[in-house]
Amino acid sequence: xxxxxxxxxxxxxxxxxxxxxxxxxxxxxxxxxxxxxxxxxxxxxxxxxxxxxxxxxxxxxxxxxxxxxxxxxxxxxxxxxxxxxxxxxxxxxxxxxxxxxxxxxxxxxxxxxxxxxxxxxxxxxxxxxxxxxxxxxxxxxxxxxxxxxxxxxxxxxxxxxxxxxxxxxxxxxxxxxxxxxxxxxxxxxxxxxxxxxxxxxxxxxxxxxxxxxxxxxxxxxxxxxxxxxxxxxxxxxxxxxxxxxxxxxxxxxxxxxxxxxxxxxxxxxxxxxxxxx
Amino acid sequence: xxxxxxxxxxxxxxxxxxxxxxxxxxxxxxxxxxxxxxxxxxxxxxxxxxxxxxxxxxxxxxxxxxxxxxxxxxxxxxxxxxxxxxxxxxxxxxxxxxxxxxxxxxxxxxxxxxxxxxxxxxxxxxxxxxxxxxxxxxxxxxxxxxxxxxxxxxxxxxxxxxxxxxxxxxxxxxxxxxxxxxxxxxxxxxxxxxxxxxxxxxxxxxxxxxxxxxxxxxxxxxxxxxxxxxxxxxxxxxxxxxxxxxxxxxxxxxxxxxxxxxxxxxxxxxxxxxxxxxxxxxxxxxxxxxxxxxxx
Numbered sequence: 001x002x003x004x005x006x007x008x009x010x011x012x013x014x015x016x017x018x019x020x021x022x023x024x025x026x027x028x029x030x031x032x033x034x035x036x037x038x039x040x041x042x043x044x045x046x047x048x049x050x051x052x053x054x055x056x057x058x059x060x061x062x063x064x065x066x067x068x069x070x071x072x073x074x075x076x077x078x079x080x081x082x083x084x085x086x087x088x089x090x091x092x093x094x095x096x097x098x099x100x101x102x103x104x105x106x107x108x109x110x111x112x113x114x115x116x117x118x119x120x121x122x123x124x125x126x127x128x129x130x131x132x133x134x135x136x137x138x139x140x141x142x143x144x145x146x147x148x149x150x151x152x153x154x155x156x157x158x159x160x161x162x163x164x165x166x167x168x169x170x171x172x173x174x175x176x177x178x179x180x181x182x183x184x185x186x187x188x189x190x191x192x193x194x195x196x197x198x199x200x201x202x203x204x205x206x207x208x209x210x211x212x213x214x215x216x217x218x219x220x221x222x223x224x225x226x227x228x229x230x231x232x233x234x235x236x237x238x239x240x241x242x243x244x245x246x247x248x249x250x251x252x253x254x255x256x257x258x259x260x261x262x263x264x265x266x267x268x269x270x271x272x273x274x275x276x277x
Numbered sequence: 278x279x280x281x282x283x284x285x286x287x288x289x290x291x292x293x294x295x296x297x298x299x300x301x302x303x304x305x306x307x308x309x310x311x312x313x314x315x316x317x318x319x320x321x322x323x324x325x326x327x328x329x330x331x332x333x334x335x336x337x338x339x340x341x342x343x344x345x346x347x348x349x350x351x352x353x354x355x356x357x358x359x360x361x362x363x364x365x366x367x368x369x370x371x372x373x374x375x376x377x378x379x380x381x382x383x384x385x386x387x388x389x390x391x392x393x394x395x396x397x398x399x400x401x402x403x404x405x406x407x408x409x410x411x412x413x414x415x416x417x418x419x420x421x422x423x424x425x426x427x428x429x430x431x432x433x434x435x436x437x438x439x440x441x442x443x444x445x446x447x448x449x450x451x452x453x454x455x456x457x458x459x460x461x462x463x464x465x466x467x468x469x470x471x472x473x474x475x476x477x478x479x480x481x482x483x484x485x486x487x488x489x490x491x492x493x494x495x496x497x498x499x500x501x502x503x504x505x506x507x508x509x510x511x512x513x514x515x516x517x518x519x520x521x522x523x524x525x526x527x528x529x530x531x532x533x534x535x536x537x538x539x540x541x542x543x544x545x546x547x548x549x550x551x552x553x554x555x556x557x558x559x560x561x562x563x564x565x566x567x568x569x570x571x572x573x
Contacts, residue, residue, distance in 0.1 A: 012474065016368045020379045023365055026442070027382050033408050034397045048415075049406050091293040098290035101283075109291060116302040118555070122503040122524045123548050124305035126312065126531050126541050131300060147301040150294035180286050209390040211506040212524075216532055227392040231510050245400065252393040259388040263381065266388065270447070271454050 038246040060246035067243065070250070072222055073229040080144045080225060081207040087149040088203035089196065095150065096158030097184045100170075113152050121147060122212065129216050139219045148207055154199045157272050161195035162188050198269035201262050205255050226251045306548065313542035319535065330542035340543060343521040344550070346433060347501055350522070351554070354437040355497030359490060361445050366452030367478060380453070384446035391443070391506035398439040399511050402426055426512050432519045436508055443507075444500060448493045455489030456482065491562040495555060502551045523547045 037044065041055030064070050095113075099106065121128075128147060137143030165188060173183060189196070214228040224232070230251050233244055259266055313330055315323040334340050365383055369376045386394060401408050404424035413419045425431045459482060467477050483490075505524040508514065514521040514529070523543070531540035 013373060016371060016373055017375075019364070020368055020373075020375070023361075024379055024382045027385060027446075029408070030397050030401050030442075031385070034400060037400065045406055047406060047411075049408070049411055087293075091297070094290040095294040098287045101287055103284065103287050109295075112295070112298070116298045118552070119302040119306060119548075120499055120503045120551075121301065122505060122527075123309070123544050123551075124301055125528070126537055126544060127305035127308035128301055129531075130308070130537075131304070147297070150297040152298070155294060180283050205388050209388075209392075211390075211392050211509075212528070215509075216528075227390050227506075230390075230396065231392050241400065244396065248393045248396050252389050255388050255390060256385070259385070260381070267384070267450055271450065 034245045034248055037241060038249045040242070044241045060242040061250070063243045064247045064250060068229060068233070069222065070229075070247075073224050073226050074250075076141065076144075076223060077208060077225045077227075079141045080210075081204050083141060083145040084148045084207040085200050085203045087145065088151060088154050088199050091150040092154045092199060093158050093184065093189060093192070095155045096162050097180075097188060099155075099159050100162050100188075113155060117152055125212060125216055128213075132217055138217045139223050141223075143217055144210075144214055144223075144225065145207070147213060148203065148210070151203065151206070153269065153272065154202055157195050157198045157202075157269055158192060160272060161192040165191055194265060194268065197262060197265040198272075201258060201266050202269045204258060205266075208255055309541040309544045309548070312538055313545050315538045317535075317537035317541075323538070326538070330539050331546075333539060334542060334546060339518050339521060339526060342518050343523050343526040344547075346519075346521060347504075347523050349433065350437050350440070350504065351498055351501035354441055355494060355501060358441045358445055358497065359448055359493045361441070362448030362452050362493065363490070365445070366449045366456060367482070369449070370453055370456045380449070383449055386443045387447045389443070392510050394439065394443055395507035395510035398435070398442070398507075399426060402435055427516055429516055429519050432512055432516060436511055436520050439507055439511065440500070440504060444497075448496075451489055451493055451496075452486065455486035459485045487562075491558070494558060494562075498551065498554050498558065502547065502554075 036051075036053050038060050039056040039058070040050070040053040041057050041059075042050055042053075099110065124147075132138055132143050132146065135143070137146065169187060170183060173187060178186065209227065210225070211227045211231070214225045215231070218224055218228060230247055233247055312323075314325060314327055316326045316329075317323050365379075369379050369383075402410075402425040404410055404422035404427070407422070407425075409425070410419070410422035414422065423431060425435045463481055463485075464477060467481055472480070503524055504522050505528065508520055508522055508525050509528075512520040514525045518526075524547075527540045527543050527547070530536045530543070
């Protein structure tokens with residue numbers, strides 16, 4: 001009896017490993033394949049394709065810098081992401097700070113925050129474009145950053161962090177005469193390390209990956225962010241797959257590294273966001 | 278201790294985030310509605326045309342095709358993604374070797390730039406040297422490469438498959454979080470009663486993570502109604518309109534054909550359908566699902 005049970009368990013374990021290895025392969029292989037394509041020196045249209053880079057070289061990467069103003073596009077992405085991250089830290093923590101008080105309209109404000117999650121940005125693109133045009137912010141870094149300056153998920157990440165601070169500490173520091181701004185600055189924020197990390201990571205990834213908004217409001221070539229430039233690369237250069245996939249690698253690597261270096265904060269953040277609503 | 282509420286300060290703290298949400302979420306909802314009754318002109322006054330745009334929508338076969346594709350993505354793609362995520366989540370929740378590695382790898386596509394993912398799969402699905410065709414040919418299943426993204430038959434499944442590839446890890450993480458709320462005592466008790474793995478999963482685990490699964494479902498609704506980036510780089514809606522989705526069609530009309538009024542009307546219809554589908558799912562789930570989600 002117990003013998004057949006343990007055999008069953010073993011079969012189950014092996015089956016589980018087989019399924020998971022297959023799933024892992026389905027994820028890893030395309031990523032590897034593109035990485036290989038970016039490095040290989042073989043003729044990309046030779047058949048059958050080699051599973052390993054043939055005469056690997058970095059010329060494809062060099063070409064990307066050479067053919068297009070890659071550094072300029074990367075700078076655009078960095079500037080926009082920088083604005084977004086900074087604004088998220090400031091505005092989201094302020095909003096969460098406000099929610100630590102009891103005030104008359106609090107439940108309405110919270111409902112407003114939560115329900116705006118039901119309005120995907122994609123349904124807002126046309127008015128958002130007209131508004132940005134009115135504001136004269138088409139084609140600008142600030143215009144690109146605007147829709148992401150405050151994000152609901154990140155507000156709630158801060159809120160749950162602030163809610164965890166014992167009320168007695170806050171009350172006693174008020175008695176000690178600390179101003180409200182100081183309380184945010186000196187008590188809540190220093191205790192909110194993980195929430196700050198989550199805000200930085202999520203805001204960065206959202207901004208870095210953003211595509212439809214730059215596609216709509218960027219008019220001049222030199223204002224393109226990386227995903228936008230990447231999407232247009234092929235229309236400029238025919239049959240340049242080696243370079244294209246080097247470009248893909250360059251765009252994807254920063255987010256992959258940020259995620260791998262901060263897995264816990266990233267996952268915690270998206271879970272907080274998902275469960276809150 | 279009673280503390281006087283610093284009302285002005287609260288307002289000041291709330292102002293920036295509310296302004297951003299108002300300008301880029303709430304105002305657009307109303308503005309779209311307003312714009313949908315107008316013929317938008319780049320210069321000069323817009324012209325009121327009443328319900329004309331809505332009449333055009335009803336007679337526009339491409340709109341219906343894009344709605345159909347959106348609903349196919351939702352009704353077929355989302356359940357597949359959730360089923361896969363459930364399977365993988367149950368497996369990596371067991372104490373098996375390498376579970377952390379598997380979790381990380383399966384989640385890895387989620388944060389990657391969707392434009393990059395679209396291009397990665399465009400390359401994988403290339404008819405001449407794409408790896409997918411190479412494998413199919415090596416196995417002797419096909420003789421000539423299939424031009425997946427240029428084929429009326431395969432383009433839509435290919436695009437939907439790519440989105441599933443990206444989102445499965447995310448759903449898996451949600452499933453895992455749901456599984457962690459199940460008290461181990463329940464499973465232990467069932468184990469003592471001699472219930473097998475499948476039996477335990479079916480009668481204990483699944484009912485307990487029902488709300489998590491509904492949450493995935495709601496997120497799936499939003500994803501299917503907002504899919505854009507990958508489609509844009511993989512097929513741009515083609516061939517014909519075989520992979521046209523609501524947002525790609527709305528984008529095209531607004532920003533390629535300058536038909537902003539018409540696009541606004543389609544956005545209004547899309548928003549209403551989205552709310553209706555979300556509401557219905559919530560009702561069907563007995564109100565157990567969390568609200569919808571958009572990560573921006």
